[in-house]
Amino acid sequence: MDSLQHTIIARTLNCLRQAEQKLGKRFSDPVIRFNQRGKIAGSARLQSWEIRYNPVLLAENPQAFLDEVVPHELAHLLTFACYGRVKPHGPEWQRMMSEVMGVSPRTTHSFDIASVRGQTFRYQCQCREHQLTIRRHHKVMRQQAIYHCTQCHQPLTQKT
Known part of the structure; x- marks a missing residue:
């Protein structure tokens, strides 16, 4: 584990202690992992009381993780602990x-995701070209899904 990950763990626990003071409640420390993949900066696993951070996006955006991602994910756990299962970015989480x-309760990050973007496949409809993820492409290949353009509503076909 590198020093940046140690810093994120310390920030997460510090935010938790501050939240405990404001809420007048005690919470157990969450399990913290650095194994989130893809374009997601972090995720909160409510049932297992776990936060997962994306190590690639963390390395590229350390200050934003400290300022925004850590409180965002911890707020999901605390909202679950205080209110039970509610809408993920609903009024309870926003408060x-x-x-x-x-x-500020922002729901998405604006990080450059070029380094974590997976392979895409070119598809087309009547009005333009689309990029499908490998997961969606495989569903099309296995005939498990048909995707349509949101503009012209025509089915997408693989571009050759």
Whole structure:
């Protein structure tokens, strides 16, 4: 584990301790892993009380992780602990973000994802070209899905 990961763990636990003070409740420390993949910066596993961070996006955006991603994911766990299962970015989570974490409740990041973007496949419809992920491409190949253009509503076909 590198020093940046240690910093993120310390920030997560520090945010948790501050939230405990504001909420007047104690919470167990979450399991923290650095195994989130793909374009997602982080995820909160509610049932297992776990936070997963994306190590590639972390290395590329360390300050944003400290300022935004850590409080965002921790707010999901705390919202679950206080309110049970609610809408992921609903009013309870938004209040947790703004009032307890002191961070603007943004639901998505704006990181450059070029380094984590997977292989894509070229498809077309009547009006333009589309890029499908490998997962969607495989579903088309196995005849498990047909995707349609959101503009012209025609089925997408692989471009040769």
